[in-house]
Amino acid sequence: MNKGSTRPHNHLFFFHEARASLCITTMATFPTLHLNGTSKTDLDQEYTAAYHAIGKAIDALAATTLNARDYYPQASGAYYQARSERDEALDQLRKAQAYAGEMVAGIFDQL
Numbered sequence: 001m002n003k004g005s006t007r008p009h010n011h012l013f014f015f016h017e018a019r020a021s022l023c024i025t026t027m028a029t030f031p032t033l034h035l036n037g038t039s040k041t042d043l044d045q046e047y048t049a050a051y052h053a054i055g056k057a058i059d060a061l062a063a064t065t066l067n068a069r070d071y072y073p074q075a076s077g078a079y080y081q082a083r084s085e086r087d088e089a090l091d092q093l094r095k096a097q098a099y100a101g102e103m104v105a106g107i108f109d110q111l
Helices: 040-062 078-109
Strands: 011-016 019-024
Touching: 040 078
Parallel strands: none
Antiparallel strands: 011 019
């Protein structure tokens, strides 16, 4: 995000397992801003709110305890399976956040 701004960029940084990676995506079909459509203010505010809400969900899920001692009574590899499942869930949230960020950028580019 820009300094002093709450608007996401086209280029989003994600934190995953102590390393940041740049994710440039191009999956959004942007709405065309025009007089008969939804206002640019509404679209901007709604997608920006979604972007930030998904960010909070990512933070909350990443902060949950995932400790091997909670899985050792199960079958061998249960902890690694649980970790893989959580990583996949985080990736899905990151994709949703990237989509919302792209929508904000696409709307902003039309202003």
